[in-house]
Amino acid sequence: MISVGIIGSSGYTGKKLISFLAHHPGVQVLKLYSYSTSGQDLYHLFPEFQGVFPNLPVGALSNLDESLDVYFTALPHGESIKVIPGLIEKGKVVIDLSGDFRLDEPAQYDQWYHFTHSAPHLLSQKVYGLADYHRTSYTGKKLISNPGCYPTVTLLSVLPLAEAFADDILTVATVAYSGTSGAGKSPNADLLLSEMDGNSRAYNLHQHRHEPEILQELQKAGMFAPFSFAVHLLPAAVGMYATTSIFTRKALDPAEVTAAFETFCQNQPFIRFRKQIPQIKWVTGSNFCDLSVSVRGNSILVTGAIDNLVKGASGQAVQNMNSYFGFHPAAGLLPSEGNHVSFHS
Numbered sequence: 598m599i600s601v602g603i604i605g606s607s608g609y610t611g612k613k614l615i616s617f618l619a620h621h622p623g624v625q626v627l628k629l630y631s632y633s634t635s636g637q638d639l640y641h642l643f644p645e646f647q648g649v650f651p652n653l654p655v656g657a658l659s660n661l662d663e664s665l666d667v668y669f670t671a672l673p674h675g676e677s678i679k680v681i682p683g684l685i686e687k688g689k690v691v692i693d694l695s696g697d698f699r700l701d702e703p704a705q706y707d708q709w710y711h712f713t714h715s716a717p718h719l720l721s722q723k724v725y726g727l728a729d730y731h732r733t734s735y736t737g738k739k740l741i742s743n744p745g746c747y748p749t750v751t752l753l754s755v756l757p758l759a760e761a762f763a764d765d766i767l768t769v770a771t772v773a774y775s776g777t778s779g780a781g782k783s784p785n786a787d788l789l790l791s792e793m794d795g796n797s798r799a800y801n802l803h804q805h806r807h808e809p810e811i812l813q814e815l816q817k818a819g820m821f822a823p824f825s826f827a828v829h830l831l832p833a834a835v836g837m838y839a840t841t842s843i844f845t846r847k848a849l850d851p852a853e854v855t856a857a858f859e860t861f862c863q864n865q866p867f868i869r870f871r872k873q874i875p876q877i878k879w880v881t882g883s884n885f886c887d888l889s890v891s892v893r894g895n896s897i898l899v900t901g902a903i904d905n906l907v908k909g910a911s912g913q914a915v916q917n918m919n920s921y922f923g924f925h926p927a928a929g930l931l932p933s934e935g936n937h938v939s940f941h942s
């Protein structure tokens with residue numbers, strides 16, 4: 598049994614972390630921390646948890662209990678980096694949901710995140726925690742950098758092909774859509790219901806921070822083809838959808854492409870490779886990534902759907918915790934893998 602702290606527990610991803618960890622069979626102690634809302638308690642922050650989980654105080658980071666086994670940092674980018682180096686120095690395990698440690702090259706932070714990275718030594722020490730495609734050992738590692746939501750669905754869509762046909766791939770283009778919760782809970786006039794209802798639009802074209810992250814991981818898998826990435830907002834709070842178009846040098850056998858996905862998804866309880874084209878509503882609230890593929894000659898279309906707050910953030914973070922500490926991969930994430938936590942505040 599382990600003790601866990603959630604730093605940034607009042608945000609969208611923080612709330613999801615609570616919902617998974619508060620009934621996790623391996624979690625004995627759960628402590629919550631936030632910023633402007635510290636001093637409140639769980640039932641005040643999230644009244645819907647009353648009668649579901651015991652009430653818990655929400656502490657300030659200045660009073661952080663540094664004796665816990667693992668900390669989830671669910672803070673805005675540029676904020677996690679202020680907290681994490683100190684925890685790592687104290688030998689703690691940290692699973693960071695922000696983008697502060699996802700990129701490998703410090704200079705990329707100046708370009709894409711507009712700050713100079715103050716802990717570049719940790720970039721090479723971290724594990725990039727794409728939980729369903731784990732190629733790096735956790736042994737000796739303390740920092741797990743949880744992937745971004747768009748990178749999660751895009752990488753799970755492309756990596757099966759990169760692994761099997763990297764040399765045949767000419768171009769990769771992803772068009773993706775996110776619900777507005779992807780931007781967190783801070784007020785933003787562009788995301789008002791009155792702006793987004795009945796609306797959809799592209800944003801951050803050629804400037805989205807997830808583009809270098811995806812490219813970095815595809816290149817690690819040996820795929821160096823040009824990649825284009827266009828993201829859009831959906832008139833929905835939750836959900837993420839990506840359609841990726843891949844052109845290959847020669848026509849590929851659809852059966853071979855299907856086999857590549859089936860091999861990739863083998864023993865991955867949270868990837869559902871489907872014959873039907875996925876829909877967001879099939880994955881909302883769950884840690885599943887649903888994928889399907891269509892092949893015609895040298896054109897491949899991969900469709901993927903996730904819940905941006907779960908598979909794209911908190912569910913995957915808990916999956917990483919499960920792998921790190923040797924729990925069942927689905928512990929806390931599927932009802933069958935619940936649930937006898939005792940609460941300590």
Ligand SMILES: NC(=O)c1ccc[n+]([C@@H]2O[C@H](COP(=O)([O-])OP(=O)(O)OC[C@H]3O[C@@H](n4cnc5c(N)ncnc54)[C@H](OP(=O)(O)O)[C@@H]3O)[C@@H](O)[C@H]2O)c1
Pocket residue numbers: 604605606607608609610611631632633634635670671672673674676694695696744745746778779780781782783905906909910
């Ligand atoms: N939303 C998604 O779909 C998603 C997906 C993948 C990754 N992520 C990443 O996960 C992290 C958290 O995202 P989120 O959507 O949960 O954000 P959020 O809803 O805006 O919540 C942010 C949390 O951080 C705290 N916080 C806010 N401003 C802060 C500041 N200036 N200094 C320190 N703490 C501050 C807040 O505390 P108070 O409420 O007490 O002020 C809150 O607990 C971000 O880095 C985000 O990029 C999000």
